[in-house]
Amino acid sequence: MSPLIEIRNARKKFMGTPVLDGITLSIEAGERIAMLGPNGAGKTTLVRSMLGFYHLDEGEIRVMGKDPIRDRVEVLRHIGFIPQLPPPVKLSLDELLMYIERSTGTPKGAVIAQAERMALDVKQHASKPFFKLSGGMKQKLLIAIALARRSRLFVFDEPTASLDPKARELFYRLLSDLDYDYSAIYITHRLEELEGLINRKIYMELGKVVEDEPIAT
Structure with a gap:
């Protein structure tokens, strides 16, 4: 059976500076990974390349056996993505939920x-x-949309950065209840918050994976 995500020799530069430096990774279905490392380590660039936001300079990525650039619509259909910075969507919440319902089949009531x-x-x-909601409210709604879609793969980029401690607790409880x-x-920079939810830890630095190990659950 093919891995959920297969990354081979991924390289990406921005303005001549290597951001991904020959990364090779395999992620299996059912793995729940904490991706760690300092700012600028390449974590977000790697994830956004998996989602088809960036073209690699070298190497290749396959998500569920598909090219995230060429087959982006099909790939994203199975992924719930929570960005660190919510997009400046001008739709009202009602219009946004109607759009989600029509485009993904996710019932408005489920969100x-x-x-x-x-x-919320x-x-x-x-x-x-x-776009006029507070940062915390935006994040809560994006989390609700991702969970309501019952995605096969969740990709969370600092999902609790805008949440207060109570909301963080609610978020992790929802994940535990799936x-x-x-x-x-x-x-994430908060590995301790993910205790019991992850089974693998990947640490990146300067565009490379420098640590990759399983975590007992």
């Missing part, structure tokens, strides 16, 4: 239910543009 579990009352803010097999990649 609202997940948002309520994150202590979507109905109260239904007419408000997404009732199906999923894979996840967490870009």
